[in-house]
Amino acid sequence: MRIKDDKKIDRIYRAAIKVINRDGFQGSSMSKIAKEADVSAATIYLYFENKDDMLDKLYIDTKSKMGNSYFHKDIDLTPTKSTFRTIWINHYQYITENIDEYVFQENFSNCPLIGRVEKKYNMDYCPTFEHLFEKAKAAKLILPLDNDYIYSLLFSPISNLVKRNKITGNEISMNDLIQIFESSWKSVAM
Amino acid sequence: MRIKDDKKIDRIYRAAIKVINRDGFQGSSMSKIAKEADVSAATIYLYFENKDDMLDKLYIDTKSKMGNSYFHKDIDLTPTKSTFRTIWINHYQYITENIDEYVFQENFSNCPLIGRVEKKYNMDYCPTFEHLFEKAKAAKLILPLDNDYIYSLLFSPISNLVKRNKITGNEISMNDLIQIFESSWKSVAM
């Protein structure tokens, strides 16, 4: 591969996620993805070494996109409850709006496939999180727990609910959303 | 004539989980599973209509086994924090000891495959939970939130951590475990 046509890569990525979420991981063949992306299957091999390579890069791509989305542009990272709420809501919005990508990530990281991807991508939170958590702990805003624990306590419940609602078709009202955040917050707040 | 060996189904189930967790959902072929179970692939079709049928039934089987495990033998279901802690620990122990089954369940329920299985199996908590939650809410022990929310707030963080640790190889100390429960409890406690 020589010249990378980024738009084509994106088309392939989107097609892959669409097919995977429609037909399942197993039902996602290169030809289906190619057809969905409106390119020849052979074309995909100009941009990726093979199917695994494509999935790995798709995972990394969505992972970093999601990581960034937590911290909208000029967000204030002062360690306050308000900061946490903002990030928490951002997270909620992102996975709600990109539920397919999110489910893909979860499935992918549960697979043995994940072993191929570099360790650093196999965490649900990016470095910025670590900084924030450390600062918050130093400021006695939150409990002095492992970052892993903090992260899970704060984000797992809402992530889990969104995923489940995708299947049941339920939705979370704004009121409920705030309540859930307050509950999650209590679990880590000092 | 020979008699159907009931244990054979269990052998097939265990083989399926083993293969799926080793080679991923996609890499799990009937022949691999058959070899792992030490039977002919054709034999599997004596017990199941087809691959999907087998996976569905495996899912239902593990799901109900897990549901039951929460409520060991003659557990006391009085709505107290102690009851919740016992169940929570039971849950932790079960998914720790049966992490492969648990991961299988999670992957399966994220797949479009799940659509085939009856809705009632697609919930992470069994009826007993609902009773307990309702009683606890009536006793003003926990917040008056949806059962879904309660469940996610209480169990998602620890489930998420166990799953992640499977990959990283980390382990949770008894001390940490208690801390995590305390944190989770705070999120729903009244």
Add this chain to the structure above:
Amino acid sequence: MRIKDDKKIDRIYRAAIKVINRDGFQGSSMSKIAKEADVSAATIYLYFENKDDMLDKLYIDTKSKMGNSYFHKDIDLTPTKSTFRTIWINHYQYITENIDEYVFQENFSNCPLIGRVEKKYNMDYCPTFEHLFEKAKAAKLILPLDNDYIYSLLFSPISNLVKRNKITGNEISMNDLIQIFESSWKSVAM
């Protein structure tokens, strides 16, 4: 196999023909035939060496049944046109009433399978025919052609029409039937 249960063999034969004519030669599996005959597939192997053996014997069985049916009980074999007409009508009636068997025979004898069956069964007419043809030729009733030719000229057209009508659903009226016989007869009459 020790004691031959003739009724069971007949049930198997009938089931085989039924399945073959329903699902085609290719779609006729031993288990389907067994189910149709309401016996276990293993049972068939008590009466026949294997599938080919069963088909061979089924072919021979139907073949001789058909051969005999041409010459009803105490039929008069004096070489007259009337004798031929009687036999011809008998033939018509038999293949009409046993169209499935007849089609099975045709298909079977067109297959390489036929090679397994002894030559003597691979003719559409039985020894009695030869006698009759020879006598008729001696009596200058019919042309001095090969028996093969005589047989084909006399019986192929009506056989062909019955077979075709099985598909199209058409039927042949008594009037037409007589006309067809008269035509066929003209082709061999002296």
Add this chain to the structure above:
Amino acid sequence: MRIKDDKKIDRIYRAAIKVINRDGFQGSSMSKIAKEADVSAATIYLYFENKDDMLDKLYIDTKSKMGNSYFHKDIDLTPTKSTFRTIWINHYQYITENIDEYVFQENFSNCPLIGRVEKKYNMDYCPTFEHLFEKAKAAKLILPLDNDYIYSLLFSPISNLVKRNKITGNEISMNDLIQIFESSWKSVAM
């Protein structure tokens, strides 16, 4: 990119007929046909949807080829005995030289498979025949019978003999051939 090789379809057709006539309808697997055609089995699926589709199209293809062969180039279709003899001989030559195709057709049209193919292909004579028959009947050259009857009376005997000779290895001398035509002709001549 490579260009589809039109000859490949013909290679596949010929291979299919060869295998079917060697191993029977049942013994004709896609892989055998592929090997005989010297292509990968997967390649066949580039040209046909599935096995049935291939057989259907092969049937239609051979059927129309045979139909056309009756009426060599600039054949005279004036309703005379001579015209019928020419066509009859053409038919004889075609099925003799293409006996495998012909047997394939017969077997195929006797199978339930035939149901899939459009009705119009399931007749042994093409429209040109109908015209000729009608003209001949109008000219009082042949008897006023159904076209089906005419066709069967004229062509079934010789077709039947050729088929049978394929198995026995017999051959028909030119003399006999003329005799058989004369006989067949008598059956429909006015």
Add this chain to the structure above:
DNA sequence: AATGAATGAGCCTTCATTCAT
């Protein structure tokens, strides 16, 4: 760069047949 053609390997499933009762 892009793609339709081509394919060996593998998948799910069924088959004819044998085993054990």
Add this chain to the structure above:
DNA sequence: TATGAATGAAGGCTCATTCAT
């Protein structure tokens, strides 16, 4: 005798990947 259980082999078909243009 009769049969459900069991299986190696094979069937139809799809897949990830490469080729040739």
